Amino acid sequence: MVGMLQSRALSLSALLLSLALVGSASAQAVTSGPARFPVTEATLDNGLRVLIQEDPRNPIVAVQIFYRVGSRNELPGATGLAHFLEHMMFKGTPTHGRGEISRLIELNGGRDNAFTTKDMTGYHVSIAADRLDLVLGLEADRMRNLLLAPAEIDSERKVVMEERRTRIDDDPEGVVYEAMSSIAFLAHPYRWPIIGWMSDIARINPGELRAFYDTYYRPNNAILVIAGDVKAPAALAQVRRHFGPIPRGATPAPVTALEPDQSDERRVIVRKEAAQLPVVNIAWHVPNFRSEDAPALELLSTLLSEGRASRLYRHLVYDKRMALGAGGEYSYSSLDPTLFWFFATLLPGQSPESVEQALLAEVEQLKKEPVPAEELTRARNQIEASFVWEQDSVFTRASVLGRFEMLGSWRMLDDFLPKVRAVTAADLQRVAQRYFPLDRKNVSILLPAEPATAAAR
Amino acid sequence: MSRLARLGGALLLTATMAGSTQAAAPLARREVLPNGAVLLVAERPSLPIVVIRVSLPAGAVRDPADGLGLANLTADLLTRGTARRSGPELDQAIEFVGGSLEADAGRDSAIVTLSVLKKDLALGLDLLAEVLRQPTFPADEMARKIADIQASLRRAEQSPETVAARTLGPLIFPGHPYGQPTAGTVESVGKLTREQVVAFHRLHYRPDGANIVAVGDVTEPEIRRALLQRLAGWTAPSAALPPVPAPAATVTASNRQITRDLSQTTVLLGRPSIRQDDPDYFPLAVATYVLGGGSASRLYTRVREERGLAYSVYAGAQPGRYGASYLVSLQTRTDAVAEAVKLVREEMARMGREPMAPGELELAKSYLIGSFPLRLDTSGKLARFLGAVEESGLGLDYPERYKERIGRVTVEEAQRVAAKYLDPATFSSVMVGK
Numbered sequence: 014m015v016g017m018l019q020s021r022a023l024s025l026s027a028l029l030l031s032l033a034l035v036g037s038a039s040a041q042a043v044t045s046g047p048a049r050f051p052v053t054e055a056t057l058d059n060g061l062r063v064l065i066q067e068d069p070r071n072p073i074v075a076v077q078i079f080y081r082v083g084s085r086n087e088l089p090g091a092t093g094l095a096h097f098l099e100h101m102m103f104k105g106t107p108t109h110g111r112g113e114i115s116r117l118i119e120l121n122g123g124r125d126n127a128f129t130t131k132d133m134t135g136y137h138v139s140i141a142a143d144r145l146d147l148v149l150g151l152e153a154d155r156m157r158n159l160l161l162a163p164a165e166i167d168s169e170r171k172v173v174m175e176e177r178r179t180r181i182d183d184d185p186e187g188v189v190y191e192a193m194s195s196i197a198f199l200a201h202p203y204r205w206p207i208i209g210w211m212s213d214i215a216r217i218n219p220g221e222l223r224a225f226y227d228t229y230y231r232p233n234n235a236i237l238v239i240a241g242d243v244k245a246p247a248a249l250a251q252v253r254r255h256f257g258p259i260p261r262g263a264t265p266a267p268v269t270a271l272e273p274d275q276s277d278e279r280r281v282i283v284r285k286e287a288a289q290l291p292v293v294n295i296a297w298h299v300p301n302f303r304s305e306d307a308p309a310l311e312l313l314s315t316l317l318s319e320g321r322a323s324r325l326y327r328h329l330v331y332d333k334r335m336a337l338g339a340g341g342e343y344s345y346s347s348l349d350p351t352l353f354w355f356f357a358t359l360l361p362g363q364s365p366e367s368v369e370q371a372l373l374a375e376v377e378q379l380k381k382e383p384v385p386a387e388e389l390t391r392a393r394n395q396i397e398a399s400f401v402w403e404q405d406s407v408f409t410r411a412s413v414l415g416r417f418e419m420l421g422s423w424r425m426l427d428d429f430l431p432k433v434r435a436v437t438a439a440d441l442q443r444v445a446q447r448y449f450p451l452d453r454k455n456v457s458i459l460l461p462a463e464p465a466t467a468a469a470r
Numbered sequence: 471m472s473r474l475a476r477l478g479g480a481l482l483l484t485a486t487m488a489g490s491t492q493a494a495a496p497l498a499r500r501e502v503l504p505n506g507a508v509l510l511v512a513e514r515p516s517l518p519i520v521v522i523r524v525s526l527p528a529g530a531v532r533d534p535a536d537g538l539g540l541a542n543l544t545a546d547l548l549t550r551g552t553a554r555r556s557g558p559e560l561d562q563a564i565e566f567v568g569g570s571l572e573a574d575a576g577r578d579s580a581i582v583t584l585s586v587l588k589k590d591l592a593l594g595l596d597l598l599a600e601v602l603r604q605p606t607f608p609a610d611e612m613a614r615k616i617a618d619i620q621a622s623l624r625r626a627e628q629s630p631e632t633v634a635a636r637t638l639g640p641l642i643f644p645g646h647p648y649g650q651p652t653a654g655t656v657e658s659v660g661k662l663t664r665e666q667v668v669a670f671h672r673l674h675y676r677p678d679g680a681n682i683v684a685v686g687d688v689t690e691p692e693i694r695r696a697l698l699q700r701l702a703g704w705t706a707p708s709a710a711l712p713p714v715p716a717p718a719a720t721v722t723a724s725n726r727q728i729t730r731d732l733s734q735t736t737v738l739l740g741r742p743s744i745r746q747d748d749p750d751y752f753p754l755a756v757a758t759y760v761l762g763g764g765s766a767s768r769l770y771t772r773v774r775e776e777r778g779l780a781y782s783v784y785a786g787a788q789p790g791r792y793g794a795s796y797l798v799s800l801q802t803r804t805d806a807v808a809e810a811v812k813l814v815r816e817e818m819a820r821m822g823r824e825p826m827a828p829g830e831l832e833l834a835k836s837y838l839i840g841s842f843p844l845r846l847d848t849s850g851k852l853a854r855f856l857g858a859v860e861e862s863g864l865g866l867d868y869p870e871r872y873k874e875r876i877g878r879v880t881v882e883e884a885q886r887v888a889a890k891y892l893d894p895a896t897f898s899s900v901m902v903g904k
Contacts, residue, residue, distance in 0.1 A: 070516050071847045103765070112775060115765040120833050122840015139844050171778025178734045179781055179801055185628055286731055289624045320570070321561040331558065334614065337621045360621050391566045398568025398587055405517055406848045 050404065052414065052423060053245035057253060059261040060233025064414050064423055065248050066240040068407055074241030075411040076148045077137040078156075079419060081236075082229035084131045084209070085202040085268050085349060090216075093209015094225045096129040097173055097217055101226075102136065103127075104165045106158040111165060114151045121147060129207055132348040133419055139408055142242035146251050152237075153255035156230055163219045170214060177208050185285035185459055186292060193294055193457040196279040197352055201272040231262030236418045240411040272298065272350065279455045286462035290337060291359045293368045295376075296352040296455045299448045302345050302420055306447070308432040309440040310343045310353060316384065316392040316441075317341035317355075317375075324388065325357070325375060335363045335371055346416050352455070353448065365458050379445035383438035396433050497846070497866055498683070498856050499690050503698065505705050506678035510856045510866075511690040514849055518588035520686035522598060522693075523853040525861055528580035528674035530652040531714050531792060534666075539654015543615060543662055544670045545575035548582065550611035553604040555597075557611050564597055571597055577652055578791040579861055580674070585850070588687040592696070599700035602675060607667050620656045630736040630801070630902040637726050641898035642740045642795050646717035678706040681860040685853040717742060717793040723895065728902045735807045735903030736799070739814070741896050743796035745789045746864055752875040753883040754787060754891055759834035760826050760884070761785045761817060761892065762798060766833060768817045773800060779810040785818075791862055796891065804904045815894040822889030825881045838876050842869065 053065040087094050105111040118125045123140025138148045181187035191206045198204035208214070237256070239248050275298055299310055317325045318340030325339040339357040355372045359365065403409045417423045498512040530541045549571060550557035564571045569586035571594065582602060586594035626632040636651050643649030653659070684693045719742055744751050762769040762785025773783045783800040798818065802810040846852045859868050 070514075071843055073843050073847055112766055112771065116833065119764045119766060119837040119841075122837060122842075122844075124841060124844060139847075141840060141843065168776065168778040172774055172781055175734065175779070175802060176781035178803065183630065183732045183734055287628050289627050290621060320565040322558065322565045327558070330618075331614070334617070337618060337625065358625065360617060361624065387562075387566070391562070394566060394568040396568075401517060401587060402519060402585070405519060405850075408847075 050410070051245075053249065054423070055249055055252075057232065057257055059257070059259055060231070061252075061256050061259075062236045062418060063249060063252050064236070064238045064418060065243065065245040066238075066407075066410060066414065067243060067245055068240060068410070069242045071407070072142050072242050073139060073407065074142040074145050074148075074239060074243055075137065075139050075407040076145065076152070077135055077238045077240075077411045077415055078152050079236045079238070079415040080134045080229055081132075081234045081265070081419065082225075083129060083133045083348075084205060084207045086229065086265070087202060087205070087209070089205070090213060091221055092205040092213045093173070093207075094213075094217060094221060095134055095229075096208050097170070097214065098222055098225055098230075099127050099129045099134050099136075100169050100173055101159060101161055101166065101222060102155050104169060105160045105162070106154050107160065108154055108158065109151065114155060117147065117151065123148070131203055131207055131351075135412070135415065137408070137412070145239065145243055145248060146255075149251050149255040153259065156232065156235065156256070157259055159226055159230070161219055161223055161226065166219050166222060170217070173208070173214050174211065177211055177214060180208065181206065182211075183287070185283070185288040188285060189281075189283045189292055189294065189457050189459040192281045192283050193296055193352075193354075193455060196281050196457070197275075197296055197298070197455040198272055201270045201349060202268065203272075203349065203351055227262070228265050231265075232256055232259050233261045234265055236415050238411040238415045238418070240407040240414070268349070274298075275453045275455075278452055281457045283457065283459050284462045285459065288459050288461045290361065291363075291365050291368075291461065292459040293357050293359065293365050293372065294457045295355045295369065295372055296457075297449050297453070298350060299343065299353040301347045301350045302425075306440075306444045307345055308429075309436045309444045310448070311345045312389070312392050312396070312433055312436045313379070313441055313444065314341045314343035314353070315395055316388055319392065319395050322391065325355070325372075328375060329357055329368070329371055333371060334360060335368050336360060339372070346420055348419070365460065369456065369458075373451065376445065376449045376451075380442065380449070382442070384441050386438070389436075389438055389441070393433060393436075397430060400430065497852070497869070498685075500860075500866055501694075503677070503682075503694075503701075505701070506680075507701075507704075508681040508860055509694060509697070510681065510683045510860060511688070511693055512683075512685045512852055512856065513687075513689060514685060514852075515687050517849075518687050519849060520584075520586055520588055520591050520594070520684065520688055521849045521853045522584040522595070523683040523685075523857050524582040524598070524602065525579045525681045525683075525857045526582070526675050527679035527711055528670070529576050529578040530650065530654075531578055531647045531790075532670075532674060532712070533647055533650065533654070536658075537654075537662060537666055538650050538658035539619065539652075540662055540666055540670050541575040541580060541674075542653045543612075543619065543659065544607075544667050544674075545573045545580040545582075546615050546619070547607050547612060547667060548573040548601045548605045550615065551606045551608040552600040553606055554600055557608070560597060560601070564594065567593060569594055571601065573601065575652065577648065581857070583853075591688070595696055595700055603701065603704055605671065607664055607671070609664060612664055612667065616659055616662065619653055619659050623651075623653060623656050623659070630730060630732060630734070631738075631799070633728055633730070634736045634738040634799075634900045634902045637728055637900045637902075638738050638740050638797075638898060641724055641726065641900070642721065642742055643717045643793070644721055646715065646793070648717050648790065648793055648795070673707060673709060674711070676706045676711065677701075677704050679711055681857060683853045683856045683860070685849045685856070714792050720896070721898075723898045725899045726901070728900065729904065730902055732903050733803060734801045735804050735901050736801045737807065737811055737814075738900045738902075739798040739894070739897040740795055741891075741898060743787050743789070743794040743891055745794050746862060746868070746872075749875075750887045750890070751787075751789070752872070753879045753887040755838060756831065756834045756876065756879045757821055757826070757884045757888040757892065758785055758787055758796075759838060760830045761821050761888075763834070764837060768820075769798075769800075769814060772817060773810055773813050777809070777813065779806050779813070783810075783814070789862070796897075798897070807901065807903070811899075818892045818894040818897075821892045822885060825885050828881065831879070831881055831884065835876055835879065839873050842873075 336357040567590040640649035
């Protein structure tokens with residue numbers, strides 16, 4: 014799924030971050046569990062939120078800065094601004110010319126990259142821990158001093174257009190993902206793709222990029238997370254020195270768009286000559302983390318998708334031999350309510366109609382019968398174990414802290430596992446009944462292009 | 471595995487220790503078990519997790535000419551049934567404790583990886599041993615898996631990068647298994663028989679030539695005892711492991727065009743290259759970084775930053791156990807292909823024609839040496855690195871030697887090897903697009 018866009022092709026797995034909602038650095042680690050990775054938090058006078066997590070196991074540090082701006086902050090006619098601007102963040106300031114920030118990081122043995130989601134834009138550096146000061150200086154510089162030179166914008170525009178061709182236009186599954194969002198959302202900006210429409214990418218002008226930058230790239234609109242082999246007091250002092258002088262900006266206007274309740278069924282069929290295997294997606298509008306039902310939806314997605322014993326794999330892939338892969342995906346930490354996706358990639362010879370019916374039968378089954386205890390416990394155990402595993406990586410821990418801080422507070426991580434543990438089979442049944450009405454679904458289907466002979470008949 | 475992922479794997483070995491002044495602690499303890507398997511243990515007690523990675527001389531390089539995909543199918547079937555449990559029972563047992571047990575064949579080796587919380591290690595090792603020693607290859611599971619592999623192969627046709635890589639393989643390694651697709655073809659996989667799978671397993675899943683890496687919350691005596699207990703009776707078969715021939719060091723370059731109705735053209739250039747045991751490998755690693763390794767590289771700068779011709783452009787060596795390839799890749803809009811390819815070939819030629827700037831040399835060395843700890847910062851990454859070093863016979867001191875060798879590379883040496891290994895005239899090319 015096109016959940017996020019990375020700035021460079023040679024990059025860490027996008028999946029890592031898009032699935033990061035089952036995060037690390039859990040409440041367990043901070044409160045009751047091992048006290049070895051405590052979090053120090055601070056808010057500078059200019060509004061910059063700072064989280065620092067000490068972890069001396071490896072001599073490295075992950076430095077990640079998250080801006081509260083993504084494609085949801087864009088308007089029709091100027092879609093893709095957030096992602097375009099992310100690319101421009103590597104194109105220079107008066108102090109550090111084009112490419113210089115990445116070059117300095119590599120010169121110091123570090124790696125950097127960036128990503129844009131519907132909700133936020135993030136920049137991350139992993140580097141030897143004693144180079145923290147360098148990274149903070151670079152991030153502070155580009156928070157406010159971007160050049161945004163028109164010639165560089167025009168050059169990078171072409172790069173973004175190439176990126177769109179790779180990710181979406183030439184990838185049949187990218188096209189069908191884009192199509193689903195565009196039918197499921199009528200009023201909310203989740204309607205358009207993160208990378209933006211090609212015509213907008215081609216048109217966006219320097220003034221719009223500058224205005225977007227000035228609105229959102231402010232200390233009071235950012236979260237800085239540092240995780241690794243550092244001492245929190247010293248690191249915080251460095252943060253203050255580099256970011257402290259940056260003035261606070263106006264508070265960006267909130268996103269006010271609300272998606273109306275869906276009262277109809279919507280379908281889209283995408284035909285692509287390059288498509289080899291049909292894909293069937295069924296999606297419903299569901300609430301996000303703010304809802305009491307979110308932990309049940311999260312558990313449901315794990316139970317449906319995680320591993321070969323998961324329900325959709327077991328039924329559609331293993332038993333019925335209809336699909337090569339199948340699952341159910343939920344975005345717990347989406348800033349605004351989004352979709353719960355059921356999806357299947359068909360095995361050759363299977364009809365999209367029968368696979369759609371099979372997916373719907375699974376949904377009906379969830380409504381009719383409580384999930385057996387073994388399945389519920391397995392899903393819970395999988396989520397709990399993933400919390401432990403994700404603590405192994407400072408990169409993942411930093412990104413999960415940032416993600417939860419974005420939702421309100423990293424301390425919300427404290428509640429996540431207890432809430433998941435409290436979910437019952439009856440809860441799962443209830444949320445399935447409440448959120449998956451058969452007559453108000455969104456369906457997107459990818460089909461290979463009709464053979465020419467069939468069209469001529 | 472995607473080409474980018476494989477490139478990442480290759481880069482893993484081009485890494486070394488940071489901080490030239492500090493003495494490197496040994497990455498792991500190594501010993502040879504009585505049955506010939508090598509055991510490598512890295513104790514990381516800070517989190518209650520354990521990764522066990524078992525590598526076997528059972529990769530696609532050992533596919534018979536009339537049985538492409540046999541190694542991949544055999545590895546895929548390991549977890550689909552044992553003498554004690556059916557495939558679904560295995561899935562349920564490991565997933566119930568939030569763990570995973572996966573088997574995959576790559577080009578050189580088959581890898582079985584167990585990831586499990588410490589408290590469930592005994593269960594995990596039981597399952598791992600069963601899967602290694604007592605797979606039953608049930609006929610119904612085999613039919614399922616063959617259909618899945620065939621469908622995956624078809625689906626991969628959607629990816630122009632995969633199509634390009636499949637086409638380029640035999641141009642770089644003509645007549646050698648490295649040129650063949652790891653998972654086989656739709657046709658070849660359809661003809662594989664259970665007898666072939668059973669025989670392949672019997673001959674190749676053997677302790678001599680295997681390595682077992684354990685990383686995480688375990689001690690060396692503890693894991694050694696636990697493994698010996700479960701792997702008792704695992705001995706080498708009398709039949710010797712068949713040798714793998716080395717691929718040709720040079721081949722005549724040729725070009726292919728695959729027509730697809732796409733908005734971009736994928737360009738992939740490649741030729742045979744050298745392994746880490748060749749002294750030229752180190753200057754080539756430096757030259758590679760300067761050419762197309764990072765965001766300050768010449769290809770990135772000229773093709774992407776200055777001309778906006780590509781989102782993705784890179785160059786890199788892919789050393790394997792028996793040979794190596796070198797790939798240069800980019801994707802660009804159809805009407806820009808000629809310009810982009812001209813730029814790329816010009817930059818490749820310039821590497822051998824002119825000495826690199828001292829600043830370029832410094833950047834490459836600093837990055838290659840300094841970024842090493844980032845490659846070992848999780849248990850999974852460390853396990854993969856240790857396994858790869860052992861498989862390639864590089865020795866646990868490889869990081870130190872690498873650092874030392876990279877540190878000694880001169881501008882002249884880099885230019886010399888670039889002229890030898892990066893000459894664009896020696897690269898075959900594949901283009902996928904309109």
